[in-house]
Amino acid sequence: MGRDPAVAALPLFDALSAASRSELLQNSVLHSVAAGTVLFEQGATPTFQHIVVSGSAHLFGRSTGGREVLIEVVERSDLVIPAAVMTGAPYLMQARVPAPSRFLLIHAPTFRAAVLREPALAQAVIGSLAGQFRRLVRQIKNLKLRTSTERVGCYILALSLRQGTPDRAVLPFEKNLIASELGITRESFSRALSILQKQGIAVRGEMIMIRDPARLAAACGPDPLIDGPEEAMAATSRGAATRSRRRGRANG
Numbered sequence: 001m002g003r004d005p006a007v008a009a010l011p012l013f014d015a016l017s018a019a020s021r022s023e024l025l026q027n028s029v030l031h032s033v034a035a036g037t038v039l040f041e042q043g044a045t046p047t048f049q050h051i052v053v054s055g056s057a058h059l060f061g062r063s064t065g066g067r068e069v070l071i072e073v074v075e076r077s078d079l080v081i082p083a084a085v086m087t088g089a090p091y092l093m094q095a096r097v098p099a100p101s102r103f104l105l106i107h108a109p110t111f112r113a114a115v116l117r118e119p120a121l122a123q124a125v126i127g128s129l130a131g132q133f134r135r136l137v138r139q140i141k142n143l144k145l146r147t148s149t150e151r152v153g154c155y156i157l158a159l160s161l162r163q164g165t166p167d168r169a170v171l172p173f174e175k176n177l178i179a180s181e182l183g184i185t186r187e188s189f190s191r192a193l194s195i196l197q198k199q200g201i202a203v204r205g206e207m208i209m210i211r212d213p214a215r216l217a218a219a220c221g222p223d224p225l226i227d228g229p230e231e232a233m234a235a236t237s238r239g240a241a242t243r244s245r246r247r248g249r250a251n252g
Contacts, residue, residue: 004030006053007104011077015120027110031103039080039095039103046091048105050080055101058177059093069180072135079128086112086125098173138226139181145226148184152192153220155182156201156208158227166213171206196220 007013007030013021030053033039039050042062050057057080059072071093074080084091085108115122142151155178160169171178179189193203199219200212210216 006102010051010053010104012051012079012121012124015124016118020114020118020121024106024110024114028104028106031105033097033101033103035097035099037097039097040091042092042094043090045088046081046085046108048108049082049085049111050095051104051106052076052078052080053102053104055097055099057095057101057103058098059095061093069183070177071181072132072139073181078131079125082125082128083132086115088112138228141223141226143183146221148182148188149192149195150220151182151184152189153196153199153201153216154222154227156196156210157213157217157220157222160208160210160213167210169208169210171208 007025013024016024028048039057040046042060052074054076056076057074058070059074059081060068061071062068074095079085080095080103081091081093083089088108115125142154146154156169159172160166163169175189176186179186182189184192193201193208196216196219197203200210200215202209202211
């Protein structure tokens, strides 16, 4: 398994000694799973540290009444909820696989021991925890500082930048999942898309055409400290602000 190119390319192993890498791999398994597979349930105690080798995992939170929302998407090379693994505390979310994926499962006690022993591995885990913390803070700011329509508009702009297509964005999964990630209902998501058609978008099924990116940005207020990636969103935000000031001077 250690010879698998995808496993060998995991950043987690970059700075580890050959002995430590070998020990971790001897206490791990490369697991291929089908779409819809539940990796673990909310409330379960971690037995493995899951690492995404290919594909992704959706993390869901569920209320006592059975309501479920998408909290986060964990993608290739990242650790799945390392905070629970490192503390041995119950998972606060369920992990479910949206499409065929592969995961490296490292036995949790072995992983914790290696983190204590290997500064390079500890640094990698801290980096993963920091990235996940920043994503969750951005999500909280998005939920508390914006209207539902602003959230949808900024989601579309950020998605188009990630996909490298500034004139369009393809929704990556079902609209009800996107809506739950944005803290709104499916109906509110559709209503926001309808409102945003007056701000320069056109909806073609799963494809969102962005006919006027500047107008959409001016209406929704993209923020590099919420939407990321910082550099691209900062440029979009600056451009929208400049155009807004120009319009103000023209009207004055």
